[in-house]
Structures are given as structure tokens and as C-alpha cells.
Amino acid sequence: MPLVMYAVGLSLALLGWLMPHTALSNIFFVVGAIVAGYHVAVIEGVEDTIAQSKARGKFTPNSHILMGLAAIGAVLIGSYWEATLLMLIFSGAHFLEEYAEGKSKREISRLMEMTPTTARKIETDGTIREVEVSELRLGDRVKVLNGDQIPIDGLILTGRTSVDESAISGESIPREKVPGDAVYASTINGKGSLTVEVTKESSETTFAKILQLVEKNKNHQTKTATLIQRYEPVYVKAVLLAIGIFMLVCPLVMHCSYTYSIYRGLVLLVAASPCALAAATVSVTLSASSNLAREGVLSKGSSYLSHLSEIKAIACDKTGTLTKGKPEVTNAYFMKGQKQQDLIDVLVALEKESNHPLAEAMVNYFEASEKLLIPVENQIGQGLLGHYKGSVYRIGKASSFQQVPEEINRLKDEWSKEGKTVVYFAKNEAVIGAIALMDLPNQHAKSAIHYFKEQGIHTTLITGDAALTAEAIAKELGVDEVKADVLPEDKSKLVEDLQKSYGKVAMVGDGVNDAPALVKADVGIAMGDGTDAAIEVSDLVIMQNNLSKLVSAHRVAKRMKKVILQNVLFALGVVAFLITVSLLGKADMTISVIVHEGSTLVVILNGLRLLARK
Template sequence: MSVLFKYNKPMMLTVVSGLLIITGGVLRVLDYSPLDAVVFLASFLIGGYYQGREGITDLFKKRTLNVDILMILAAIGASVIGYWLEGALLIFIFSLSGSLEVYTMNKSKDAISSLMQMTPDMALRLNEDGTTEEIRTDQLSISDTVLVPKGSAVPIDGTLLSHYALIDESAISGESVPVSKSRGNEVIGGTLNAANAFKMEVTTEYSDTLFAKIIRLVDEAQGTPSQTATFIESIETTYVKLVLIFVPMMILFFQFVMGWGLTESFYRGMVLLTVASPCALMASASPATLSAISNGAKKGVLYKGGSYLENFSSVNAIAFDKTGTLTEGSFKVTDDWFSSGHDEKRVISIIIEMERQSSHPLAKAVIKHYSAEKLGVTSQIDVVNEVEGNGLIGIQGSDEYKIGKKAFVVTNEEDPAAVRALEREKEGKTVLYLSMNGVLIGFIALLDTPAAGAKETIAYFKEQGIHTFMITGDNQATGQSIGAMIGVEDVRANCLPDEKAELILELKEQFGTIVMVGDGINDAPALANASIGIAMGAGTDLAMESADVVLVQNDLSQLPYSHFLSKQLNRIILQNVIFSICVIIFLVSVNVLQLINLPLGVIGHEGSTILVILNGLRLLKPVKP
């Protein structure tokens, strides 16, 4: 119950209003008139405070009409003709439905609060004299040195200065096993120090940390309604105007055509004003959407707006980047070859020096495999330039070195070394070619493995009748090999970043709604062009900024979950809309037939609103695809 009342003043006033109605009812039974009317009036004013204030504010400041005005007028009208209890009951139930909407908002915001609590408010900064100073985390600056005690949360993103640390990154990666870190490795704010205290250097402003971005994304999503919610809200003012015109006309019809008395005609008009109000219809989409967004946030799926979650269920095709998305992205060198006419150690040292200028996963794997310290040889490269999507060019004196894709490096495909490398590609390996002055002098073969859950994710979308694509910058043989392992229907290889973006547009024309999933800088244009762009949380900042959805934990199984959650959201919204309209039609009809009174009309109308909200709240619970 504490959750229901937490930060929910409307709910507290609703309870007070309900208690006053009970008190007024007792006074009426005991015939304490007009004291009972005074108590009902107090219930009216207290219970209707927030809704009434909102309705009046919208009317005079925004010049718009909403359902709050209809409820206020109906309650006033009932009170004018002596139906104090009915007027108070109307406001009470209307206030209760509004309080439940506030509860939905608060539950949604709890997703942000739980994320914010993962990063500590205070941090221990190490001063130059060796002393520590406790300061607010948001006051840390880049290059500050921070001490993280054993068992404490890492306060901010940075790099490890100590020789070793054991970090629990389950909040980010979903992996329960702590990760070993060595000097120079990245540490992420919000993760936990599972071993001895360590020192770290701050590399990011507090506002740019991963968790800060996550919080912003959830906050933005809550403020961006779904398309259905936006449409329903857009017709609210028009609907209210029609009701305000229709009700007086019906009062006149009841009196002069049906021959009812003035009091009965006015009473039926107040019932009509109540039951014709679109309260339930207005609550059909927003609470459900907010609940679904919160559900996703708890699972580590962040939607930048309700429309992206709502539209996910209508996707016809889904395209994946390969490296770091469908595969682990942690390449390992399996074998290599270098021309006997060159000093192997010197060639490797040149490769290391060039690859240090790149942040590509392949470059990191090569550097990790070939230890410069063990070589005993170092080389200096005068200039290193990266050719996006192809590889690197290095200049050393009068010699030009190229390392990268086959099409970028190899000039003679009949070269025995190129033929040998092709055999590695057929095995599903990624090959980096090295040339010196246009002559192939070596290659390095690396192997990447499918990501956990990749095969199951592809199988799910295929079962749903959704076309699956892999779009990769790797060669066709490697792409086909990985694609076959996980069951992708169509593989598009050798794609540069601009080609990926163009291909997404082509697929969009062919299939309509298309999703693109990626993690790198080269995926950003394609993510932006897709109907829904989904970025892996461990990907680049640019990919996350370009995407519409972020998988914080890099867990592909969250894609089927999100798709099913979207289907559930649309199903519940449709249920709510149909139910709301049917209730309005039914109540209006039975009112004309004089089969209900105002209390029953209030209970039927506002009860339907509460049921619609509660139906939407079901999406707070995990769904099972």
C-alpha cells in the first residue's frame, strides 16, 4: 500500500474524499440535514481538487477543453438539483481513476529511480598529497583520481589505474560472473567492486556517463507518447465540445419531445454528461504505454518513445550488423602467414603500430595477440590514415603499407598467398591482408563466434514471419558462414557504412517497417534510416544516439521479448479502446431508456475507466514470449 500512496497526493485526497462520503452517508441516514450536504460538498472539493485545477488551468491558460471540465459540470449539475451524494460519488470515482494514472506514472518513474540508485551520490577523490576527500559524484572532473573501496559501486566512468580489479558488471551486461580488469581497462559507473579497493581515473563528465544516458533515455521515453495515445489526445477537445453541445440539446429533447419534467430532463442530462465523457477512452493508451516502457527498462531495454515500442509489433523485416551484434565481437587470431622475404618480427611490429591507431575490434584482437614487448622489435610509422570501412594505410619512409580488407589490399587475386587466405575465409574466418608497396606480404586470420542467444533470436523472428538479414562489412564467405550458423535468411556482405544506410532504405521500400540492430559507428547511418534503430548498449555513443531503442545489457534475447511486449501493448490498447467505446454506447442508451440513475452511471462510467487503467497496469509485470 505504501507504493500506492508514495508521491501520490491525489490518491491521499481521494481517500479523504471517500471517508467524507461515508461520513455524509451516515449523517443522511441519521437525518442530520443539511450537515450531510456540507460533508458531501467537502468531499466534492477535496476529491476534485487536482482534476478541477487541471481542467480549469487548461481552459483558461491553454484554451482547451478536457474531460475534467465535463466531470466538474456533471457534479455541479447533480448538486444543483439536490443530488449531493451522487455529485460527491462522481468526483470520488473520477478522482480515484486519476490517482491510478498518477500511480502508473510513479511506477514508470521508479525505473529511473532504481537506475539512479546504482551510482553513488558521493565519491572518494584522491588528492595530490595522498589524502582522500569525499565529494559529490557530479562534482568529479575528467582526470580526477578516485578510490573505490571494496564492495562499493563505481561512481563514474573511467579507466583503471591499479594493476587489478574484479568488477561485477551484471547491471550492464547481465553477466553474473565478475569481470577481471587490468590497468588501463575501462570501468563503468554503477558497477560494483567485488574485490580489493582500487584507483581509477575519471574519463567522462558525470552527465555523459553510461548511466546518465540511460536515465535520460527512460525520462525522454516517458514524455513521448505512443501514436495511439497522441491520436486519442488530439480528439479530446473536439469530443468534449460535441458532448457540451449534445447534452443541452438532449435536455430540451427530453422535456419537449419526450414530455419529461424539467427536473427529470436535467437529471438525465447530467447522467448523459457523465456517461458520455471519454474518460476511459482517454486512459486507454497512456497508462499501458508507460507500464510497458517501465517493463522494458527493468529488463534493460530502453525505448526513446512509446511509438517505437508500439510499432515494433508491426515490423516486417529485421537486419543485424554482424560483428558485436550477432557475434561476440571478441576476435581471436587463429593463424597467420608472412612472406619469407621479410623479417616477420619487423612486419608484426609495423602491424601493431598501425593497428594502435584504430578502435576496431579486429585491431584490438591483433594487438592483444601479438605482444610488442615479446617481439623485441619496435617500428615507427610516420603517418597512419584510416580508410573508413576498408582498413589502414601506413607510411614509413618511402614504403606504403596497407592492412585491411581483401578488396582494399590485394591487387592480384591469383597470388598464392591470396588463394591461401581465401581458404581461411571459406572456413568462416575474417582475414586481414597486409601489403607493402602493393605487394601482398602477409595475412592474419581471426575467428569470431556467434553471440549468446543469436540463433534463438533469429529463429523467433522467422517463426513470426519476419524476414531476417545480416548486413556486414566482412567478405561474403565469412558472412555466409556466420549466417549459416545462426540461421539468417539473407546475408549482405562487403557493405561500407553508406552502403548499409542505402540498403536499409531499399529494404524499407520493399518491406515497409524494418528494424536495424547494430553497435558501431559504421552502423549509425543505417540505424537512423531504419523504421526502428536498435543499438547494443556496449556499442559506440554515436550508435546509441542514432538509435530509437538501446539494449543496455547487449542481450539479444531482449529483442523477442520487446517484440512480444509490443504485441501485448497493442492488444491491451485495442481491448481498452473497444471496451471504452462499448461502455459509452451502452450507458448512453440505457440512460435514454431511464434504466439507470446517476450513481449507477457514475459507477459504470468511472468503473470502466478504472478497469482500463488496471488492464494497462498488467504490463508492469514480465511477459512470456
């Protein structure tokens, strides 16, 4: 509705400007100013001033009041168009600033949708009953079918499976689970059927803690007040007091009429109104945001770009952020004496029957010369098994094999130290090959880390993955510090520790498990291909998972801060100049308005420079 009123007011003002200058055009100007500026001057000016004054127990005006009085003053002295222009520019700047900032609350609705609501509870007589997850208690047993979302934290009593835990740990490779292993709420069960004993009630699960931390940190987020906002009430009160004194004292000191004194006071009011100051940041932030949006970086508010320019440390998740998010084959070895291409044909035939991420990686890596049709059996905990030409072939995790040549064991130890996942390929249970896989760094990660280190910004890798894998990635990229085996609820605490040690911190992530840390950080940055929850609670979104865009965002943010400082200093200089010449009687209403609008145009054009690519 405020924007509709502003559009109506703007239309009336334009009609008044286009028609011959008569009393009717003046009416159009006045009505246009009232309609366009009602929301800003009355609701956010008068009403907010009253509310803030009551809350603080003292008079706390804002610049909206000053601009409203300036417009009223212009009308009183017959400068109708100038009054309308002042109100249109100030209100327009206000609405543009609201648009730039977004004023959007951080939503966690998508996160909540990921929380399981029902479970298959196994009763004492063996029957299965569907119940609300909140009804489950410690020691209860639940049935989890293949493909189901695990409803609650617990221990596996019976069944073998692989579980996608990326929502909790950020690890892209599903974990093999056997009786006695822990499982977590909201993770996804693979092909096995499980019986799980409840070890935590729904309010205490790992996923529930993620939700609680997001909500807690969300509520603690406050927009850092700018210098203008901090001193706005003081400035407005000083101007109102000074003009009131001027109108009363002027006739006594200068022996002028009260009519002239009121006129000079109104001119001074217009001169002191922070029109250019109000627009000093609008064009800059809009231009910076537009520039970044064009480059694939979406900002939810200019304050976050300002924070980004001031960060002293940056923490990054591993999977899907610094890495590609999918495992790839890095090494392959087959024992001598074997026909390698024949083995590859069999291996590809086995893996084509699996939808496991490791299988996909191997199918993409190896090229079969002959397409074989081999019946495949997926044995949970053992891997893939197939019969071909009288032999049994199996590919699975290294620990499931007994007959392993020393040469392959040596390679396995070497590759494992590099943080790689190693699987064995066997013929009749005798291992004849080994394949190493790893979620590799994405192509932009190394240059991005190098850039931030050049800027004197501390870099940290925070991941729920194993230490060996994390350290291998960190070493390759040149990351300063590694925090591995981190639970989701601890990521937020680590960000807080970085804030205490370095100051402002940015967090980059893509998963649900990163959400608490993204909210806790001064700037939360989500990868565009990440989960909806991470995107919704973040401040910046990097599209296409391209970290070079984050480098561009940091550069633009630094330029934005510099241009804002230029605009603010210029606007303050113009106000000081106009106040001086007004006090000396060298400026009238027309001159004040022209200089005001000219200075506003200057700061807007200066801000528009940020639209240019560099």
C-alpha cells in the first residue's frame, strides 16, 4: 500500500508540473507531496518518533520528522514544487533502501519440513503402529524401511544398510551401517530394513539441536547501526532546537520582523535537512547489489555486504563448498598378470547396477570396451557381487576382504593417508585391484583461498568429515586451519570462537548442518546448489557454487564501503555549507533546494559507478 500511495503521489506531482503554473497545479503539488510522503513522514516519522520516545523515556525524533517539517515549511513560504520534490526524493530513497535491505526475516520453514513427524513404532507384542515422533521415548523400538527418513536418533538393533547422512555431517558418501551403529533423525536410509532403538527423544536429537540453534542465533541477529542512524536523533533534535532559537532570537539581535525571521528559519530548516545524506547509501548499495546479482551473487541486504568488507576470518564447509560434492576416481590399480580391460568391463557391468555415488564415479571414470550383462547382488556391508564365466567378482570396502596382496595393502595405506576412500575389486575373493576415490576441490576453491589469505583474512575449514580427508583438502588448497569431525551443533560454537579471536567472521556452507553456523556468522554465505535451508538462513547466496564469485563479492563490498564514505562526507559538507550561507542570509529557498537536489544527484551518480564491472 505505501508504494501504491507513493506512485499516486508521484503521478499527481507530475501532472502539476506538466500543467500551467496556477493554483490548481499548486494543489496537485501539495496533495502529491502528502500522498507520496504519508507513510514516511507520518507513519515512520511521527508514529515511530512517538513510539521510540515512549520506549526510551525521552524525545527521540528521526530524520523523517525533519524532512516532513522541511516540506511543510516550503509550502508555508509558497515553494510548492520544492516541497513536493523534497518529499518525493526522500520517500523514494526510503523505499529504495527498504528494497535494497530486503527487511526479510530469516525463515526456517524449509528446515522444519525436513523434520520427520511420524515413526513406525514396534509394540511389545511385535505389531507395528504409526505414531507421532514426539511420542517416542528412550528404549522404544522403531522400524525403518528402505528409502525411509530415519525418524529419530538411535542405535541399530537389526539390519544392515547405507545411510545418507549429508544433512547432518555434510559427508557426501553414504555411511555403511550395521547393528550397534548410531543413526540420526532426518538422515535417509538406503536399501536395508532396520530396527532402531531410540536413544534420544525428539527434542534432543542432533537435527532438533540444529533447529534450536538456528532459531536462537536468528533471534540474536541485529543489524549494526550505521553512523548516520546512531546520531540521527541527536542531529534532528539539534536542528529543531537551533531553528527554534534562531526564529526567536533573530528579531531581537538583528531587529528583523518575525515574518522574515520565520522565513529565514524555514530556509535554514531546508538547508539542514539531510536529503543528500539520506540518499548517500541508497544508490551505492543498489548498484553494488545489482552488480553482484549480474555476476551471480545474491545479497539479502546492504548491511551484509558492509560486513563482508570488514571480515577478518572466513570459515568454509568442505563438501559442496570447497569440493565438488561428489566423489571421483583419483587412482586405480590392477595386479599384474590380469587382463586389465577385461576386469574393467566386469567392474563397469557390476557398478552400473548400483545407484551408490561411488558406483557412479567409477562408471564415469572407467570406459568399458564390451557391455556385459551380469546379474548383480548388492550385499549390505560387503558390496556388489556378480557371477561371470564361472568366477565370482566382488567390489566393496577394503575391510571386508581377507586375501589382500601386500602391494595393494601398501597402496591402500598410502591413498588413505591422502584422505581418499579406497575400495577393492576381487575375483573369487582374492583382491586383484584397488580404486581410490575422493571428493575433489572445485576449480575455484584454491584461488579463492589464496585471495583471502592475501587480504590478511584467516581461513578455516570446518567439516564433519574425517580428519585425514579434511587435512588433505586443506593442504592442497592452502587453508590456514582445519576443524574436522565436527558435529553440527559445534559448528556454531567454532564460528563464535573465531569471532572472539579475529573479529567479524564469514561462514560459507551448503548443507542443513551448516545452518546454525551460517546464522551465527556476521555474514552467512550459502552455495546456490546447496539445500534450501542453508540458502534461506544465509545473507549472501553464491550461484553455481563458484567461489570466484565470492572473491568478486568481497572486492565489490570493499568498493561499496569506500564510495559510501565518500558520499557521506560530501553530503555532510553540503549540509554544512548550506547552513553557513543560510545563516549569513546568502541563500533563499530556491537556492537551498537546488543545491540539495544537486548534491543528491551527485551522490546517486557516484554510487552508480559500482554498476561497472571491474
